[in-house]
């Protein structure tokens with residue numbers, strides 16, 4: 448076990464409780480929405496129940512990915528299954544785009560055929576939705592800066608709280624003014640907010656899938672940092688990418704004509720963890736550049 452560098456530096460947080468609570472709260476709320484949707488004869492509540500069901504699916508996906516990411520590498524999966532967290536981020540974004548399309552379809556329908564809003568029962572149930580979605584969002588608030596999946600779950604629940612609040616306010620305004628168009632206009636405002644948030648999550652996930660260096664890593668700084676190390680004359684073939692939504696890997700060739708020591712490598716690994724949060728590093732030391740041909744822009 449001569450291999451003690453910081454593989455698990457940023458990992459190891461457990462959101463199991465958050466996911467279980469989030470899923471439990473939402474399943475309960477879906478039941479309430481279906482019952483009251485039928486009692487109040489409100490298609491809006493039933494549609495929202497469908498939307499929340501896709502949310503529960505999203506949470507189950509994200510939870511599963513977290514669990515997969517924590518599993519030890521095995522067999523041909525030498526990196527483990529961490530990268531499933533990135534796949535799930537993309538899947539989550541696509542689910543949200545689908546939900547947005549359903550809401551938009553509903554809103555366009557209401558523009559064409561304005562229906563009287565189902566009244567106080569709808570407002571009360573929507574108000575419960577505000578509370579439940581806010582509670583669920585708060586469960587994921589802390590982790591949203593470190594992990595794309597948690598950020599996805601947080602954004603989603605926050606957007607849903609906004610959706611429910613919009614339904615309550617629109618219902619109130621329509622009751623006060625009698626103007627039916629307020630309802631679909633509110634829907635479109637909410638859709639704009641959701642698309643804005645989801646688009647960023649989506650492009651972030653695509654970047655990860657394409658092995659782009661994570662946004663917060665400044666490649667020039669990393670390059671200069673490596674060049675500034677004692678005995679390093681030059682570097683090439685530098686790669687930095689995300690192995691999961693929380694773990695970053697780096698490979699580089701270092702030209703060190705004077706040779707190197709184990710202490711040098713150990714120290715370098717330690718520094719990269721603490722300066723840049725890069726936990727998995729691989730270096731190839733060369734006396735002089737040995738490659739004649741290279742397909743990765745050495």
Ligand SMILES: [Zn+2]
Nearest residue numbers: 498502603607
């Ligand atoms: Zn949702």
Ligand SMILES: [Zn+2]
Nearest residue numbers: 700733737738
């Ligand atoms: Zn090389």
Ligand SMILES: [Zn+2]
Nearest residue numbers: 450452727728
């Ligand atoms: Zn290693």
